[in-house]
């Protein structure tokens with residue numbers, strides 16, 4: 001395979017061989033490299049990708065989280081005129097996604113998912129380099145709407161809305177008050193790595209930063225409803241520690257995600 005790399009990345013990868021890739025969602029290419037007992041992941045994003053800025057946020061958040069929480073260690077971040085590159089160490093373990101498809105029961109998955117979120121939301125926010133504010137997300141959503149969005153996975157009750165009508169719905173649900181913590185920002189099963197039944201690290205933190213905790217809770221609710229089953233939501237809320245879920249916010253952030 002031909003993969004053109006900037007000099008610094010080439011240097012860092014001397015003696016490594018490529019084991020996997022490219023793979024990845026939304027136009028990001030992910031490659032896995034190995035040398036003896038070392039494993040690295042390289043993320044490569046084209047500058048024309050609408051989410052290009054998220055790779056630099058990922059780099060900044062990873063650097064900031066170093067020593068505070070289990071995250072990949074950044075080896076190199078590099079921008080060229082047509083691509084951005086992030087080379088990092090691998091977190092040992094399996095994604096929760098993989099565990100779910102392999103062996104774990106729904107109960108175990110939901111427990112780990114809720115416990116992990118509690119840990120992430122407990123990270124102290126002082127000095128955090130990124131903020132995920134509703135206003136800014138709404139502006140971006142509007143931009144993405146113009147570029148074209150895919151609403152195929154949208155819930156049935158919104159199926160007959162046009163993207164613009166959905167955007168108006170989103171505006172009408174905007175929370176009056178935020179409950180800000182450190183959020184992951186894309187809290188999906190394939191973005192947390194589990195080892196020995198415990199969270200061993202978080203990855204894909206390009207939307208992480210200070211934000212409303214319901215941004216993560218909403219994606220968790222959507223993923224549990226969609227992949228595991230509605231009946232597991234109570235256990236999730238119990239373990240996370242919410243007695244009265246704010247369904248308005250959950251709806252707001254689920255719809256928001258449709259634009260991303």
Ligand SMILES: Nc1ncnc2c1ncn2[C@@H]1O[C@H](COP(=O)(O)OP(=O)(O)O)[C@@H](O)[C@H]1O
Pocket residue numbers: 023024025026028030041043072088089090091092095190191193203204
């Ligand atoms: N540092 C890492 N450690 C372990 N696994 C990783 C790492 N980076 C990426 N992966 C694997 O690659 C997949 C995609 O990487 P991710 O950063 O989530 O990209 P995407 O933006 O495409 O979701 C992850 O779900 C995980 O399986």
Ligand SMILES: [Mg+2]
Pocket residue numbers: 190191204
């Ligand atoms: Mg991911």
